[in-house]
Amino acid sequence: MINPAKRRSVLGWLSAALSALLLAGVMPATAGDEHGEHGAHKLIAKGDKCVRDVDDMRRNHMKILKHQRDETMRKGVRGSQDSLKNCIECHVNPKTNSVASSKEDFCMGCHSYAAVKLDCFECHSSKPKTPAGGMHPIVTPEQKPESKEKQSGLSGKMRWQMQAKLAGLNMGEGVK
Amino acid sequence: MSNDVDNSRRKFIAAGVAGTAGLVLAPGVTLLDMANARPAGEAASSTKRWGMLIDSTKCATGCNDCVSACGKENGVASTGHPETDPQWIRKIELKEVKSGKSHSLPMMCQHCAEPPCVDVCPTGASFKRADGIVLVDRHICIGCRYCMMACPYKARSFVHEAHEDQNPDVPRGKGCVESCTLCVHRIDKDQQPACVEACSEGNHGAMLFGDLNDPNSEISKRIATYATTQVRADLALNTGVRYQGI
Numbered sequence: 001m002i003n004p005a006k007r008r009s010v011l012g013w014l015s016a017a018l019s020a021l022l023l024a025g026v027m028p029a030t031a032g033d034e035h036g037e038h039g040a041h042k043l044i045a046k047g048d049k050c051v052r053d054v055d056d057m058r059r060n061h062m063k064i065l066k067h068q069r070d071e072t073m074r075k076g077v078r079g080s081q082d083s084l085k086n087c088i089e090c091h092v093n094p095k096t097n098s099v100a101s102s103k104e105d106f107c108m109g110c111h112s113y114a115a116v117k118l119d120c121f122e123c124h125s126s127k128p129k130t131p132a133g134g135m136h137p138i139v140t141p142e143q144k145p146e147s148k149e150k151q152s153g154l155s156g157k158m159r160w161q162m163q164a165k166l167a168g169l170n171m172g173e174g175v176k
Numbered sequence: 177m178s179n180d181v182d183n184s185r186r187k188f189i190a191a192g193v194a195g196t197a198g199l200v201l202a203p204g205v206t207l208l209d210m211a212n213a214r215p216a217g218e219a220a221s222s223t224k225r226w227g228m229l230i231d232s233t234k235c236a237t238g239c240n241d242c243v244s245a246c247g248k249e250n251g252v253a254s255t256g257h258p259e260t261d262p263q264w265i266r267k268i269e270l271k272e273v274k275s276g277k278s279h280s281l282p283m284m285c286q287h288c289a290e291p292p293c294v295d296v297c298p299t300g301a302s303f304k305r306a307d308g309i310v311l312v313d314r315h316i317c318i319g320c321r322y323c324m325m326a327c328p329y330k331a332r333s334f335v336h337e338a339h340e341d342q343n344p345d346v347p348r349g350k351g352c353v354e355s356c357t358l359c360v361h362r363i364d365k366d367q368q369p370a371c372v373e374a375c376s377e378g379n380h381g382a383m384l385f386g387d388l389n390d391p392n393s394e395i396s397k398r399i400a401t402y403a404t405t406q407v408r409a410d411l412a413l414n415t416g417v418r419y420q421g422i
Contacts, residue, residue, distance in 0.1 A: 071219075073313050076305055078364045079216025085344055123314055123349030125342040 044106045046090045051081045058110075061087075065120075084124055092132040100126040214364060225289075225308035226358055226416060227388040228372065229395050229404060230281055232270075233421035234382035237280040242383065243267060245374030246284075249359060250346045255337040262333035264356045265371055270422065279422050282371065282383075285310060285331040285356035286407065287416030293323035293332065302353075308388075308416050309358045317352040324353060328408050331355045358416075388416065 043054075050057055052064070068082040080086070088099050091106035100107045100121045107126070111118045120126075214220070246265045247253055254261050265284040271277070291310045293302045301317035304310050312323075312332075324332045332355040339349050345361040348354055359369035367373070368385050375383040386395030398404075404418040 069315060073311070073315065074303065074305070076214075076220030076307070076360070076364060077217060078214075088344070122338070123342065123347040123352075125344040125347070127341075127344065129344045 044091055044093050050090075051086075084120065085129075088126065089128050092128050094132040097128075097132045098126045214366075220305050220307040220309075220364075222306040222308075223389060225388040226363060227287065227308070227386065227395060228358070228369070228417045229384040229386075229398055229420060230417065231382045231384075231420040232279045232281040234380055235280050235282065236380065237269065237278065239280070239378070239380065240267060241374045241378045241380065242282050242371035245370040246356070249343065249362075249370035250357075251339070251341070251343050251348060257336065260334070260336045262335055262354060264333070264354070281419060281422065283329060283331070283407075284371075284417070285327075285358075286329050286413070287356075287358060289414035289416070291413065292326040292328065292411075296322045296326040298322065305360070309360050309363070310355075311357055311360065312353055312355065314347065314349070314352040314354070319351045319353060321353060327355075328411055328413075 052060075057064075064082050065084055065087075068077075068080050069084070071077040071080070072083065091099050093099065093102075093105045096102055096105055099105050100111075100118060103109060103112045105126075107118060107121075110116075243265050250264060252262055252264050265282050267280060268283050270279040270281070287308055287310050289304075289308065291302070291304055293310065294304055297303075298320060299316050299318055301313045301315075302310070302323045303313060319334065321334050324330075324334065332353050334353050335348060335350050337350060342348055346357075359367070359371075362369060368376075372383040372385040375381065384395050384398065386393040388396060388399070390396055391400075398420075399418060402420055404420050405422055406413075406415045406418055
C-alpha cells in the first residue's frame, strides 16, 4: 500500500512529465518553417510539381487515396493521377527503390516522425513497377545524363530528383 | 454508377475494327476478338459481362501452364505450407468410373451472376463489379472466411502468411480472403487473363475469354453453337466460366 504523501509526489512527477511531453509535441508544430530539421519532410520526387499543392497533400493525401481506392476497386476506374501506384512512381527513393522501406523513404519519413502506423504496404507493393534505379527507356548507358540541362534536353519525362522549394516552403535537402 | 458511353466514338471504333478484322476462320468465327479497351477514368460498365469458356477436350492431363501463369502474374506462390497455401486456380481430374474416360480442367472462381460469396459477406467486402467480375475488397475484408464456406467451387483462399514483393498491380496480404480476379488489372488494360494468354501461347487453345453480353463476341458465338456446361448448374448461379466437353 502506497501512503498518500508518496502517491501525491508520484502524481506530481507524472503530471510534470506529461506536460513536458505535450510541450515537446506542440513546439515543432508551432515553429513554422523548421520542418526540414527532423528530416520528416525531405521531399523525394520526380517532375516539377505534385498532382496537388504540397500543403493540400500533407493534410489530405489519405482522403484522396481513400477516395481513389474505392473508385478503382469498386467501379474499376483506372488511370487516375491520384492512384497509389502513381504516387509511388514519382516518390520512390532511388537508393532503396521503395517509398516505405526505411525512414529515409518518402512515406516513412513523415509517418515515423508522426508515429502514425502505415498499413498500405502490407498488401500494396511499395516499389514501382520499373525499378527507380533503372534508366528511362530512351536512355542508353552511354547517354547517361550528368547534368540537368542534358536531362531536360533528352526527355521531359526524365527521372530526376529535386531539392524542392514548392509553395515557398523550405523543404530541407532532397535525397540525391 | 455511370454507364455513360460516348456512343458515336464507340461506333466509330467498332466500324474501324470491323473493317480491319480479317482473321475470319469460318462464317461468324474469328480468331481475334474485338478490342475492348476502356478509357482512363471511365468506370466498368454493366454493358459487358466478362466470361470464360474452357474446352476440356483440349485441356491435357498434367499440363499446368494456366496455373503457373496465374501464380507468376498474381504472385501466388508456395509459402512452404501446402495445406494453407492460397490457390486462385487449380487443375482437377474428372474420371468416369465405368468407362475410365478422364477429363482434365482448370477450376477457379466461376464469377457467378448470383454469387453466394457476396450474399453471405457480412461487411460488403465481397462484391460483384458492374462487368460481372467477382472480387474481394481487401480494405473491407475482415477475414471471417464465411465466403469460403459459401462458395460451391472452393475457389477462395485465406492468406495465412505475410507477403512481400507483390506485383504493384495485384496487392495481396495476410488476413484477407482472395480468389481469381479474372486478372481484372489486365482486363482493364484490354489484355486477356494470364491463364488464357498462357494457354494460347502454349498452343493448347483450351481457354477463351470474352464478353458474354456481346452476341458477336467469339465466346458468345461458341456458347450459341456448341453444348457448354455450367458446373453445378443446379444452383442457378449463372456462372461466367463455362465448360465444353464435360
